[in-house]
Amino acid sequence: MTNEADPQPEDFAQLLARLKSEYGIGDSEVARRIDVSVSTVNTWVHRKRQPRREALEKLAHSFPKFSRSEIFAAADRETPGPLSADDKQEILELLADLTAEQQELQKIQIRAIAERNRSALS
Structure with a gap:
């Protein structure tokens, strides 16, 4: 009997691919909605960089089908707590x-x- 390893958690590039598919958009629309350059989004897609906290927050706000926790987890970051x-x-x-x-x-x-x-x- 073989043991199946636990599936790897979704990384940020995978989340972005799923987000773009879910919303039917490309890198340029993601960039436009969160006010970053297309080249910045491209660095995330190709796993060259991880986004800053501000970009993660903007993604959560601009794409509400994806939770803040889900977005931060994919970027291997803990979700910041709320601050009223x-x-x-x-x-x-x-x-x-x-x-x-x-x-x-x-x-x-x-x-x-x-x-x-x-x-x-x-």
Whole structure:
């Protein structure tokens, strides 16, 4: 009896192919809808680069048949959590109560975490 390996998760190029098929569009229309160049989309199609977070967000917004989680997962990225206006305000108020040095340390920590989340862009 042979063991079947678990199927590989869909990568971003595969997701783009499925998205284009589902919507009946090409690279140029994807590029137009998310405000990037066709050559940028082409680098994703040919697995030369992974998209930035902003492009992933725009794809999710522009192509609602594909969930935000699905798009981020295909790009091998964790889906960023939602940040409401109230949450933003609370974070700013918390930072305002810190000393200048503590604020700088918090910015360094947040940047490090964000960079770790972006590290899958290779």
